[in-house]
Amino acid sequence: MSEHHKETFITKYIFSQDHKMIAKQFLITGMFMAVIGMIMSALFRLQLANPGQSFAILEMLLGKWAPGGVLDPSMYLALVTMHGTILVFWVLTAGLSGTFANFLIPLQIGARDMASGFLNMLSYWFFFLATVVLLWSLFVETGPASGGWTIYPPLSALPQAIPGSGTGMTLWLTSIALFIVGSLLGSLNYIVTILNLRTKGMSMQRLPLTIWAILLTAILGVLSFPVLLAAALLLIMDRSFGTSFYLSDIIINGEVLHNAGGSPILFEHLFWFLGHPEVYIILLPALGIVSEVIAVNSRKPIFGYKAMVGALLAIAFLSFIVWGHHMFMTGMNPFLGSVFTFTTLLIAIPSAIKVFNYLATLWKGNIQFTPAMLFAIALVSTFITGGLTGLILGDSALDINVHDTYFVVGHFHIVMGLTAIYGMFAGVYHWFPKMYGRMMNKNFGYIHFWGTFISAYGVFFPMHFLGLAGLPRRYYTNSAFPMFDGLTDINSVITFFALSGAAFQLIFIFNFFYSIFKGTKAKQNPWRSNTLEWTAPIERIHGNWPGEIPHVYRWPYDYSKPGADEDFVPQNQPLKEGEVEH
Amino acid sequence: MTNILIAIIVFLIIALLVQILRVSELLSEINNTDVNEVTDEDNNTQGKLYLAITFIFLGFVIWQMVYWNHFLLPGASSVHGEIIDGLMSFTMNLILVVFFILTPLLFYYAFKYRGKKTNTAYFYSHNNKLEIIWTIVPTIVLSCVIVYGLQTWNKAMNPDTSQSKVIEIYAKQFDWTARYSGSDNQLGKANYKLVKGRNQLGVDLNDEKSEDDIVVREVHLVKDQSVLLKFRSRDVIHSAYLPHFRVQMNCVPGMNTQFAFTPTQTTAEMKEQEGEDFEFILLCNKICGVAHYNMQMKFVVETQEEYDAWIAEQKTLKNTLTLK
Ligand code: HEM
Ligand SMILES: [Cu+2]
Ligand SMILES: [Cu+2]
Numbered sequence: 001m002s003e004h005h006k007e008t009f010i011t012k013y014i015f016s017q018d019h020k021m022i023a024k025q026f027l028i029t030g031m032f033m034a035v036i037g038m039i040m041s042a043l044f045r046l047q048l049a050n051p052g053q054s055f056a057i058l059e060m061l062l063g064k065w066a067p068g069g070v071l072d073p074s075m076y077l078a079l080v081t082m083h084g085t086i087l088v089f090w091v092l093t094a095g096l097s098g099t100f101a102n103f104l105i106p107l108q109i110g111a112r113d114m115a116s117g118f119l120n121m122l123s124y125w126f127f128f129l130a131t132v133v134l135l136w137s138l139f140v141e142t143g144p145a146s147g148g149w150t151i152y153p154p155l156s157a158l159p160q161a162i163p164g165s166g167t168g169m170t171l172w173l174t175s176i177a178l179f180i181v182g183s184l185l186g187s188l189n190y191i192v193t194i195l196n197l198r199t200k201g202m203s204m205q206r207l208p209l210t211i212w213a214i215l216l217t218a219i220l221g222v223l224s225f226p227v228l229l230a231a232a233l234l235l236i237m238d239r240s241f242g243t244s245f246y247l248s249d250i251i252i253n254g255e256v257l258h259n260a261g262g263s264p265i266l267f268e269h270l271f272w273f274l275g276h277p278e279v280y281i282i283l284l285p286a287l288g289i290v291s292e293v294i295a296v297n298s299r300k301p302i303f304g305y306k307a308m309v310g311a312l313l314a315i316a317f318l319s320f321i322v323w324g325h326h327m328f329m330t331g332m333n334p335f336l337g338s339v340f341t342f343t344t345l346l347i348a349i350p351s352a353i354k355v356f357n358y359l360a361t362l363w364k365g366n367i368q369f370t371p372a373m374l375f376a377i378a379l380v381s382t383f384i385t386g387g388l389t390g391l392i393l394g395d396s397a398l399d400i401n402v403h404d405t406y407f408v409v410g411h412f413h414i415v416m417g418l419t420a421i422y423g424m425f426a427g428v429y430h431w432f433p434k435m436y437g438r439m440m441n442k443n444f445g446y447i448h449f450w451g452t453f454i455s456a457y458g459v460f461f462p463m464h465f466l467g468l469a470g471l472p473r474r475y476y477t478n479s480a481f482p483m484f485d486g487l488t489d490i491n492s493v494i495t496f497f498a499l500s501g502a503a504f505q506l507i508f509i510f511n512f513f514y515s516i517f518k519g520t521k522a523k524q525n526p527w528r529s530n531t532l533e534w535t536a537p538i539e540r541i542h543g544n545w546p547g548e549i550p551h552v553y554r555w556p557y558d559y560s561k562p563g564a565d566e567d568f569v570p571q572n573q574p575l576k577e578g579e580v581e582h
Numbered sequence: 583m584t585n586i587l588i589a590i591i592v593f594l595i596i597a598l599l600v601q602i603l604r605v606s607e608l609l610s611e612i613n614n615t616d617v618n619e620v621t622d623e624d625n626n627t628q629g630k631l632y633l634a635i636t637f638i639f640l641g642f643v644i645w646q647m648v649y650w651n652h653f654l655l656p657g658a659s660s661v662h663g664e665i666i667d668g669l670m671s672f673t674m675n676l677i678l679v680v681f682f683i684l685t686p687l688l689f690y691y692a693f694k695y696r697g698k699k700t701n702t703a704y705f706y707s708h709n710n711k712l713e714i715i716w717t718i719v720p721t722i723v724l725s726c727v728i729v730y731g732l733q734t735w736n737k738a739m740n741p742d743t744s745q746s747k748v749i750e751i752y753a754k755q756f757d758w759t760a761r762y763s764g765s766d767n768q769l770g771k772a773n774y775k776l777v778k779g780r781n782q783l784g785v786d787l788n789d790e791k792s793e794d795d796i797v798v799r800e801v802h803l804v805k806d807q808s809v810l811l812k813f814r815s816r817d818v819i820h821s822a823y824l825p826h827f828r829v830q831m832n833c834v835p836g837m838n839t840q841f842a843f844t845p846t847q848t849t850a851e852m853k854e855q856e857g858e859d860f861e862f863i864l865l866c867n868k869i870c871g872v873a874h875y876n877m878q879m880k881f882v883v884e885t886q887e888e889y890d891a892w893i894a895e896q897k898t899l900k901n902t903l904t905l906k
Pocket of ligand 1: 347395402
């Protein structure tokens with residue numbers, strides 16, 4: 001594989017087995033889905049701030065789902081559901097992991113490619129199929145799935161309960177099954193590659209934190225996604241083959257169903273056994289990316305490398321025993337609730353360690369404000385803000401009153417949504433030169449960052465107040481309850497920032513595509529970074545390094561090391577006489 | 583027409599952006615510099631912007647806390663709710679303190695250590711003592727949160743229900759129905775297969791406990807008297823949410839769930855405190871279909887006399903069903 005063998009257009013750009021091309025395929029698909037998800041959110045935000053008001057644009061885009069320009073309630077739920085599904089799975093799981101795991105693993109560990117280029121290619125094409133099926137579901141007669149991204153049965157099982165649970169839900173489940181297959185193929189490949197193909201000298205203790213984070217993400221994925229697949233298969237059985245895994249004692253639309261003995265709560269357990277690790281599948285790669293970006297741009301070693309790895313391990317382990325915190329109000333035995341409260345609040349400890357270590361890394365740094373670094377610091381901020389509200393939600397006694405309110409929506413958009421998106425932006429700005437050989441425009445990056453950062457807090461911080469006012473999530477309008485009348489004020493603020501935030505993304509998209517073709521040419525190591533990917537030539541070659549793969553002699557964080565000639569020492573430079581490894 | 587206009591404007595904006603990019607790149611080519619290189623000047627501006635954002639962001643947070651405070655739910659109107667409120671203000675204060683320390687610290691570091699060509703960073707890779715301190719301190723603080731939290735949870739979830747009045751809350755798309763257990767304080771058996779005609783709850787009329795059951799569309803409670811709510815659902819999962827009482831429990835088809843509490847304020851007292859429009863409301867808090875946003879039932883808390891007068895007017899289920 002080491003030779004740069006002949007490529008045709010098809011093997012180079014479409015059915016490529018080169019990890020760098022596959023990474024770009026994931027990135028572009030993820031960005032495309034992000035735009036769709038963002039447009040959906042803009043549409044339902046319009047409704048929330050202006051209940052019942054008519055907007056020509058709604059009718060133009062949604063046709064019969066917005067008669068007279070007023071959003072139909074079932075389409076509102078469909079938009080919320082698809083927005084959540086797209087952002088959680090398509091953008092922040094496949095888009096984020098798919099891009100950076102594929103791009104960085106071989107380049108940072110010093111490998112020619114993934115362990116299996118073929119499986120890697122399959123992983124993308126399963127994802128692509130899943131995408132096609134999901135998008136197709138937007139156009140079916142009864143509308144796309146609309147029971148929330150958590151698709152709890154019986155609502156999701158019964159077409160009589162909500163129109164979206166007809167064909168739309170069948171397609172949703174098909175799509176997610178394909179998605180999971182793709183994700184598993186990818187994850188297995190990532191794990192095998194990281195464990196087996198590291199270059200000489202790249203011991204686990206010298207792995208960049210990005211790779212540690214990606215490794216743990218992949219392990220979480222392999223252990224938890226199959227459970228969601230099982231849950232989805234059982235749901236398909238209930239929907240189409242008359243079984244009763246999740247259904248019992250139901251009358252719907254006057255029709256008495258024969259199902260007996262099933263339990264919807266079983267589904268919730270299976271769903272959240274994936275669902276909670278899933279939020280860390282989203283979070284960890286972002287934390288990994290940012291550990292790298294912060295160290296490089298502070299020109300300092302990441303503080304407490306071992307503690308950072310330990311915290312990642314602790315978070316990954318704990319994330320498997322906390323899923324019940326999504327189910328405190330299902331009538332579970334209060335003792336079980338206590339156990340989940342205990343394990344859940346424990347996660348705050350490794351999270352706190354990570355935050356303190358990031359702060360210590362910035363301390364006495366020589367901070368270079370690349371656009372990536374701006375996003376990295378913002379990530380630490382959202383991780384703090386959102387992690388803290390987790391302390392309220394994780395406390396079962398407090399969750400009684402905030403469960404399923406906008407407080408939860410505020411919490412997870414900040415701690416997961418923004419944190420992961422910022423990590424993704426940081427990653428794109430940071431590795432763009434490596435991906436495309438050109439630079440993204442810095443000043444546009446600055447404008448994009450500040451616009452996004454301000455708008456995003458403007459959207460999600462106020463949601464805590466809505467939640468503390470008692471407003472449930474997934475309400476088409478809050479005008480049905482006089483007690484919520486004043487809240488339209490808050491909703492208008494949120495919608496204003498949501499639209500402005502969306503506008504700033506256009507700048508990013510423009511900068512991205514402009515720079516692919518017209519950006520200024522990148523130097524080989526523009527950020528003066530230590531990791532191996534920057535020792536490879538700027539031209540894309542299959543096999544990554546033209547000659548031998550570099551050997552590794554040190555950890556990746558020798559920045560501003562006393563005694564070194566420059567303020568960075570790449571990993572492939574041997575230790576000097578008498579030099580100690582950090 | 584407007585669409586064409588919008589398209590033209592978007593096109594012009596994009597053209598403008600391209601030109602700005604071109605010009606800045608050309609300028610830097612003339613000056614022999616790299617536009618995308620981060621200069622000391624950039625570091626200076628961005629660092630200062632981070633300092634500015636500290637004030638803007640924290641100012642925005644404080645502004646919300648001041649101006650939106652009146653939107654928040656009033657203090658709890660139930661015995662366990664008051665305990666929960668105590669835990670809430672403890673936790674909220676704690677996280678606010680941490681938030682108001684860490685956020686400015688982070689942004690201040692960004693400002694303070696903004697880079698300069700002439701500076702060098704301080705090579706500092708770890709400090710075990712420091713790291714142990716900031717593992718142990720959060721552990722201790724969290725232990726307090728956990729212990730306080732679990733105590734509260736146990737009090738809220740395991741109240742003494744031996745004296746509670748039993749009321750069933752029945753959920754279906756998209757409304758609520760309540761069934762009082764009557765003078766025997768025991769609900770008659772019910773089964774979804776028995777739902778028919780006016781017997782919308784599927785109550786088993788052969789069960790003598792059901793004879794005095796009363797079905798209503800508005801729940802009246804007596805101040806300071808404990809109630810045990812028992813929940814059932816006919817179709818999908820709903821969640822019975824009574825925010826003013828700090829009560830929430832899912833209603834799951836095929837399963838029975840319950841929640842006991844004691845109201846401490848009458849509706850009249852709350853109206854005095856919160857305004858004439860105030861009502862205790864039961865909402866649905868689990869997505870359950872198209873009209874999920876409008877699934878409500880009024881709760882009224884009153885004195886024993888008022889309650890007695892009200893309940894005396896209600897017909898028992900048996901009465902309603904046998905009445906032609
Ligand atoms: C200190 C750490 C955290 C704690 C204690 C915590 C606790 C919780 C709890 C208890 C809930 C359920 C709330 C409810 O439904 O009533 C929740 C929701 C959620 N959390 Fe966290 N969380 C923490 C950090 C995170 C992180 C780091 C992420 C993601 C990266 C995250 C993502 C989510 C998501 C996505 C939901 C909502 C899911 C839904 O219902 O749609 N949380 N969190
Ligand atoms: Cu969770
Ligand atoms: Cu409902």
